[in-house]
């Protein structure tokens with residue numbers, strides 16, 4: 001099987017035993033107080049042979065929560081819970097970074113369990129529905145626009161979340177700039193109608209995302225900070241036209257920060273070679289994602305298009321994905337009905353390959 005997947009590499013300060021990365025996946029199994037549970041510890045420990053695990057999206061603050069039972073990293077109990085996860089992964093020789101995901105306007109109010117404002121760059125509701133507590137798609141709440149005066153505190157929340165992640169034993173953090181959540185809402189003209197220095201031309205729309213990356217890099221060191229983008233992804237009401245016009249300048253500005261890596265959900269756009277675009281604007285390592293198989297992933301590594309590759313769905317039903325790829329073993333299929341429900345069912349009960 002493709003040997004290029006199994007050579008070590010480094011993403012900034014983070015040293016990986018192999019190049020097979022587990023992509024971030026929200027699984028809605030946090031406990032009361034949005035605290036990681038022992039079941040989550042087991043789930044991540046089972047997958048520790050990945051060169052790197054990127055956790056599910058984790059809210060940096062209570063207001064960043066939009067989905068049902070997603071974990072946070074803004075309370076002492078949450079830090080203690082995540083420490084168990086990080087320790088278990090490290091005990092098995094793995095590496096793990098935390099994905100920081102502020103939902104911005106992608107919020108079903110009933111998912112939160114508390115009353116708080118829904119904030120976004122502009123008072124433009126998310127046009128699509130997301131699952132409510134019962135899993136049934138529901139309308140998103142109407143957001144209010146973040147004021148300019150609030151922005152420094154919002155940036156500081158991300159920096160504190162990064163510190164908290166490191167205090168919990170994480171090897172680093174990944175800023176979720178993809179899929180229509182808060183950072184993407186600032187980048188995209190469909191959700192950012194601001195007329196101040198955070199909206200309008202691209203140099204303004206990237207200002208908040210870059211400020212967040214810079215603050216996180218200052219908080220824990222740039223070699224422990226990565227970021228994830230999905231140029232051209234229309235998810236959660238993003239305008240997909242001309243992704244190069246936004247993501248070229250964004251990635252170029254992020255490059256100046258000397259970050260650990262860039263993780264990209266490559267949408268396979270007809271009008272833009274995304275990996276080429278990123279390579280010409282970013283000097284650091286690239287993790288490529290989306291619909292990859294072992295063979296296509298190895299081609300990306302062998303041709304120098306990416307330094308590592310990530311798999312999402314394949315890791316759900318194959319906790320030992322790395323070993324299975326190495327052995328050429330068949331892959332199990334996930335039960336999609338149990339993605340966000342079922343506790344241990346469809347979560348920690350997928351067996352390793354019997355051989």
Ligand SMILES: Cc1cc2nc3c(=O)[nH]c(=O)nc-3n(C[C@H](O)[C@H](O)[C@H](O)COP(=O)(O)O)c2cc1C
Pocket residue numbers: 023024025026027056057099101176178179228265289290291292310311312313314339
């Ligand atoms: C159940 C599920 C939850 C996901 N949650 C997240 C998430 O929290 N953050 C994120 O950046 N991407 C998330 N994704 C997207 C995956 O990280 C990945 O980009 C996608 O599954 C495509 O990769 P694949 O073809 O290897 O599955 C999720 C995907 C799935 C299937």
